[in-house]
Amino acid sequence: MTDSRINDNGARAIGVAVLGMGNVGTEVVRILTDNAADLQARVGAPLELRGVAVRNLNVPRDGVDPALLTDKPEDLVARDDVDIVVELIGGIDPPRMLIRESLQSGKSVVTANKALLADYTGELATAAAGAKVDLYFEAAVAGAIPVIRPLMQSLAGDTVNRVAGIVNGTTNFILSAMDADGSDYEETLAEAGRLGYAEADPTADVEGYDAAAKAAILASISFHSRVTALNVYREGISKITAADLVSAQALDCTVKLLSICERIVGEDGQQRISARVYPALVPLEHPLAAVNGAFNAVVVEAENAGRLMFYGQGAGGAPTASAVLGDLVMAARNKVHGGRGPLESTYASLPIAPMGDVRTRYYVSMRVADRAGVLATVAGEFSSRGISISTVRQEGAGDDARLVVVTHRAPDAALSETVAALEKLEAVLSVSSVLRLEGTNE
Ligand SMILES: NC(=O)C1=CN([C@@H]2O[C@H](COP(=O)(O)OP(=O)(O)OC[C@H]3O[C@@H](n4cnc5c(N)ncnc54)[C@H](O)[C@@H]3O)[C@@H](O)[C@H]2O)C=CC1
Ligand SMILES: N[C@@H](CC=O)C(=O)O
Numbered sequence: 001m002t003d004s005r006i007n008d009n010g011a012r013a014i015g016v017a018v019l020g021m022g023n024v025g026t027e028v029v030r031i032l033t034d035n036a037a038d039l040q041a042r043v044g045a046p047l048e049l050r051g052v053a054v055r056n057l058n059v060p061r062d063g064v065d066p067a068l069l070t071d072k073p074e075d076l077v078a079r080d081d082v083d084i085v086v087e088l089i090g091g092i093d094p095p096r097m098l099i100r101e102s103l104q105s106g107k108s109v110v111t112a113n114k115a116l117l118a119d120y121t122g123e124l125a126t127a128a129a130g131a132k133v134d135l136y137f138e139a140a141v142a143g144a145i146p147v148i149r150p151l152m153q154s155l156a157g158d159t160v161n162r163v164a165g166i167v168n169g170t171t172n173f174i175l176s177a178m179d180a181d182g183s184d185y186e187e188t189l190a191e192a193g194r195l196g197y198a199e200a201d202p203t204a205d206v207e208g209y210d211a212a213a214k215a216a217i218l219a220s221i222s223f224h225s226r227v228t229a230l231n232v233y234r235e236g237i238s239k240i241t242a243a244d245l246v247s248a249q250a251l252d253c254t255v256k257l258l259s260i261c262e263r264i265v266g267e268d269g270q271q272r273i274s275a276r277v278y279p280a281l282v283p284l285e286h287p288l289a290a291v292n293g294a295f296n297a298v299v300v301e302a303e304n305a306g307r308l309m310f311y312g313q314g315a316g317g318a319p320t321a322s323a324v325l326g327d328l329v330m331a332a333r334n335k336v337h338g339g340r341g342p343l344e345s346t347y348a349s350l351p352i353a354p355m356g357d358v359r360t361r362y363y364v365s366m367r368v369a370d371r372a373g374v375l376a377t378v379a380g381e382f383s384s385r386g387i388s389i390s391t392v393r394q395e396g397a398g399d400d401a402r403l404v405v406v407t408h409r410a411p412d413a414a415l416s417e418t419v420a421a422l423e424k425l426e427a428v429l430s431v432s433s434v435l436r437l438e439g440t441n442e
């Protein structure tokens with residue numbers, strides 16, 4: 001009997017199954033087809049597409065042999081001639097079951113599914129370890145930018161203390177457009193969907209769930225601990241207004257949705273992890289302020305390497321497919337030559353610090369009664385909680401009088417308590433905007 005995986009020159013072909021043919025899957029199939037000869041040379045064996053699972057068989061798929069299409073991903077991943085499964089469906093079910101079964105039956109898996117990984121890396125990595133196969137996910141964080149492999153491999157001998165940056169392309173696309181020309185939030189979000197940046201449900205983008213999933217993945221790898229999405233403090237950008245961006249400009253800042261993963265060392269020497277996502281003011285001179293559109297950037301601070309910055313396209317079909325193909329080539333090489341990439345490492349098991357303990361800076365803008373003594377009353381709310389004010393500015397007069405306060409660093413719990421107290425003051429008519437300020441040394 002002939003082995004269907006033996007090609008003409010005798011090298012054993014590597015069978016690939018692609019699950020999902022949306023923004024990313026379509027580009028992966030295109031590159032696999034167009035670059036077949038180069039990929040074969042790099043792997044040392046041909047990569048052969050055994051099948052593509054789609055939800056709707058009636059949708060025309062240009063450039064794909066219809067015989068390869070199936071709407072039964074569970075049958076495709078069970079085939080003996082499939083060595084590597086590329087999961088690009090998204091969401092928890094059915095990818096969780098499909099990936100687990102693929103791994104358990106000895107197939108390596110490449111996925112871009114950060115929502116799944118943020119909660120189930122433990123389960124999937126255990127299945128991969130048990131079957132001695134690879135589970136790769138470079139595309140899951142910051143699209144095309146190599147960040148998972150540098151953290152897992154290049155920095156494996158160093159101590160990472162902080163990983164922070166912009167890891168969601170959709171929200172960065174929206175905030176950049178609002179900042180540049182006052183573009184409308186809803187229209188820009190719709191455009192991000194058309195360009196293939198947004199998640200199938202864009203709530204994941206604008207409410208910060210996607211950035212939080214990525215923060216969980218980054219924190220787990222960086223601090224050798226298991227961090228899930230539930231451990232990540234999260235705020236999205238849906239409440240950011242054009243007025244916030246104008247206020248930011250007045251402070252020589254812009255607004256960015258940041259994902260911050262930090263090793264916090266207490267006075268007793270105990271280490272904890274802070275993982276958090278929120279829109280923040282970023283000074284214009286900070287490198288992250290210049291990251292616009294669907295671009296992402298991640299700044300890593302490691303004890304010996306110092307500061308490293310990774311920058312590039314964080315979303316979109318082709319850029320994301322580039323990262324998927326990189327993983328696919330690695331997994332295929334391992335199938336051909338033997339060996340395996342690293343799986344998760346959780347030996348440090350660091351606890352999570354609650355958001356209230358994290359030291360942040362606040363920007364608070366409020367409408368106030370225009371009369372003597374108001375400034376002292378407002379300042380008193382900050383000082384009574386041990387918070388030092390960095391700058392305070394009065395804008396407007398009469399009915400339009402506003403106070404803008406920027407604090408030094410203080411525990412986040414004390415700052416949010418102060419805002420709640422300010423809202424109750426008779427002299428404060430309304431707190432119109434509260435944002436954290438990042439990217440400063442104060
Ligand atoms: N679009 C992007 O820029 C990036 C996406 N990702 C991730 O990559 C994955 C795919 O993203 P996109 O391609 O943008 O999503 P998409 O929504 O465009 O594509 C998913 C495809 O899977 C298909 N599908 C759904 N259920 C299926 C099933 N049971 N069997 C077969 N096919 C099924 C859908 O019909 C759709 O065509 C997601 O996990 C996403 O979070 C990661 C990085 C960037
Ligand atoms: N929706 C995500 C896609 C990439 O991960 C984003 O906008 O960043």
Ligand code: NA
Nearest residue numbers: 138141143145
């Ligand atoms: Na990446």
